[in-house]
Amino acid sequence: MSASDFVRIVEVGPRDGLQNEAAEVSTATKIALIDRLSACGFPVVEATSFVSPRWVPQMADAAAVLGGIARRDGALYPVLVPNEKGLERALAAGVREIAVFTAASDAFNRRNINCDIDESLRRLAPVVARAVADGLWVRGYISTVLGCPYQGRVPVNDVVRVVKALDAMGCAEISLGDTIGVGTAKKARAMLEACATEVPMARLAVHFHDTYGQALANVYACLEAGVRVVDASVAGLGGCPYAQGASGNLASEDLVYQLHGLGMNTGVELDALCDTARWINAELSREPASKLARIANERRFAG
Amino acid sequence: MSASDFVRIVEVGPRDGLQNEAAEVSTATKIALIDRLSACGFPVVEATSFVSPRWVPQMADAAAVLGGIARRDGALYPVLVPNEKGLERALAAGVREIAVFTAASDAFNRRNINCDIDESLRRLAPVVARAVADGLWVRGYISTVLGCPYQGRVPVNDVVRVVKALDAMGCAEISLGDTIGVGTAKKARAMLEACATEVPMARLAVHFHDTYGQALANVYACLEAGVRVVDASVAGLGGCPYAQGASGNLASEDLVYQLHGLGMNTGVELDALCDTARWINAELSREPASKLARIANERRFAG
Numbered sequence: 273m274s275a276s277d278f279v280r281i282v283e284v285g286p287r288d289g290l291q292n293e294a295a296e297v298s299t300a301t302k303i304a305l306i307d308r309l310s311a312c313g314f315p316v317v318e319a320t321s322f323v324s325p326r327w328v329p330q331m332a333d334a335a336a337v338l339g340g341i342a343r344r345d346g347a348l349y350p351v352l353v354p355n356e357k358g359l360e361r362a363l364a365a366g367v368r369e370i371a372v373f374t375a376a377s378d379a380f381n382r383r384n385i386n387c388d389i390d391e392s393l394r395r396l397a398p399v400v401a402r403a404v405a406d407g408l409w410v411r412g413y414i415s416t417v418l419g420c421p422y423q424g425r426v427p428v429n430d431v432v433r434v435v436k437a438l439d440a441m442g443c444a445e446i447s448l449g450d451t452i453g454v455g456t457a458k459k460a461r462a463m464l465e466a467c468a469t470e471v472p473m474a475r476l477a478v479h480f481h482d483t484y485g486q487a488l489a490n491v492y493a494c495l496e497a498g499v500r501v502v503d504a505s506v507a508g509l510g511g512c513p514y515a516q517g518a519s520g521n522l523a524s525e526d527l528v529y530q531l532h533g534l535g536m537n538t539g540v541e542l543d544a545l546c547d548t549a550r551w552i553n554a555e556l557s558r559e560p561a562s563k564l565a566r567i568a569n570e571r572r573f574a575g
Numbered sequence: 576m577s578a579s580d581f582v583r584i585v586e587v588g589p590r591d592g593l594q595n596e597a598a599e600v601s602t603a604t605k606i607a608l609i610d611r612l613s614a615c616g617f618p619v620v621e622a623t624s625f626v627s628p629r630w631v632p633q634m635a636d637a638a639a640v641l642g643g644i645a646r647r648d649g650a651l652y653p654v655l656v657p658n659e660k661g662l663e664r665a666l667a668a669g670v671r672e673i674a675v676f677t678a679a680s681d682a683f684n685r686r687n688i689n690c691d692i693d694e695s696l697r698r699l700a701p702v703v704a705r706a707v708a709d710g711l712w713v714r715g716y717i718s719t720v721l722g723c724p725y726q727g728r729v730p731v732n733d734v735v736r737v738v739k740a741l742d743a744m745g746c747a748e749i750s751l752g753d754t755i756g757v758g759t760a761k762k763a764r765a766m767l768e769a770c771a772t773e774v775p776m777a778r779l780a781v782h783f784h785d786t787y788g789q790a791l792a793n794v795y796a797c798l799e800a801g802v803r804v805v806d807a808s809v810a811g812l813g814g815c816p817y818a819q820g821a822s823g824n825l826a827s828e829d830l831v832y833q834l835h836g837l838g839m840n841t842g843v844e845l846d847a848l849c850d851t852a853r854w855i856n857a858e859l860s861r862e863p864a865s866k867l868a869r870i871a872n873e874r875r876f877a878g
Contacts, residue, residue: 455836456832456833456836456837457795457833457836457837458836458837458838459836482866483866483870484829484832484866484867484870485791485826485829485832485833485865485866485867486791486829486832486833486836488788488789488791488792489791489792489794489795489833491792492760492792492795492796493795515870517869517870518866518869518870519866519869523788526787526788526789529759529787529788529789530759530760530788530789530792533758533759533760533761533762533789534759534760534761535761562788563785563786563787563788563821563822564787564788566820566821566822567786567787567818567820567821
């Protein structure tokens, strides 16, 4: 592994995670979670979502969450924005970083946002254009890059096509998501490398789900290919909506343990992160989903 | 990844797994488990242990288990043997494959078998010599190759020294065990490659525990280095005796999913293996420890 040894972890627990948890979470708990994650040292914390409260009532308090958090200097707090209306609400809340989303699968997009890939890109273009014109940092999420719960196989070329489109719109970073966690290491790496022929590796991120236990092996293979931005969720928040009871997001603490073991830097303090994972598990009356959170409570990783 | 695409999985659930489970397991259930694993296609199933029933009462029925199983042609059924007395019992039971064990850590050996590494090697030598003279296939296990619960760091040179000693005794295969699961991919690969300077890679196996979620990433890194024998335990049987509640052995079904995804062959039928994992979890009234066993019951992987 060459290049920089710094891996930027994008902590997605407060948004991607909580949105997929069954428990109701108060605004105060959301704020406390983001503040704890900031204090752990995460350079990016995805804070909330300005989707319609009719569709995602868990995120109706987006503006209140953003108003309540203590921003750490230099950290980014992107919010998810599905359309121009969401962007307006985000801008009114003073947001400086947003994330937009689509999928590499027509079948998934049709079920999720009621249109195919091309139509979804057409809808996103003016949102991204306006955000970029306003000086915002824009992240593009692509779901189902290694498989789709509805159509099955997703050709790598379909992923590359969406990467190119998001890049052309002005996305600063593009996150490649294995939404259902079916990918294995060689396929993950090949997909990433295909995308990196179109967009510089430094602007690509990987987003793995641990549904089949493959997330960290996939991360390792993609680190070997040069990726240095990895998404993860504290405590593995966010189950898998496509397989009941299964694991969803890769747990940040398992990722940090791996990266530090590989000699990479993350800026994240692992003991504080494990404390945060245990705290949010208790708040949500939730069984630990990460390996590290299952280890005896008082185990310390520093030193 | 070059060389052969066949990975030989050594299924250790019936011995290493059950020995570390709290539940009492009947002889009939042990036999049924081994027969199911044989039917899944595992080329090697570690069947039981001829340790003293005073120390490990769970394995007092070793001879009865071996007498009851249906052997699949070509498959190996090694049993653990701690000393000459154990070897005699094993030979009396008609065993043709045995495994012996030591550690790369003096502190671990002192706590586990009440002697340091050198003394443990001296005790093993006549056991292996007699087994080899009798035409048995002998596997050597080395524990704590990437860390020790008592002494902490384990130098790679200590592992290499034990590998050389077991090789010199006549062990056909040497399994490198990260007993407490603390290793990460680059350290695992470096340790394996150091051992492979002394013993051909084809005679080395890796044995990872998933305590920190690193097992499959470590497997992947070691596959890249050329290893083609990997130990795993159906359903992740065998918790971690050094960290209460934590995961222990890598689950065979998660490993098979990975290997097949990497385009490797194992001879193991994944659907049958998942059925076996669910069955033994139910028999032991045990929560699923593997990712695959947590996925909705009726998910099929064939086709």
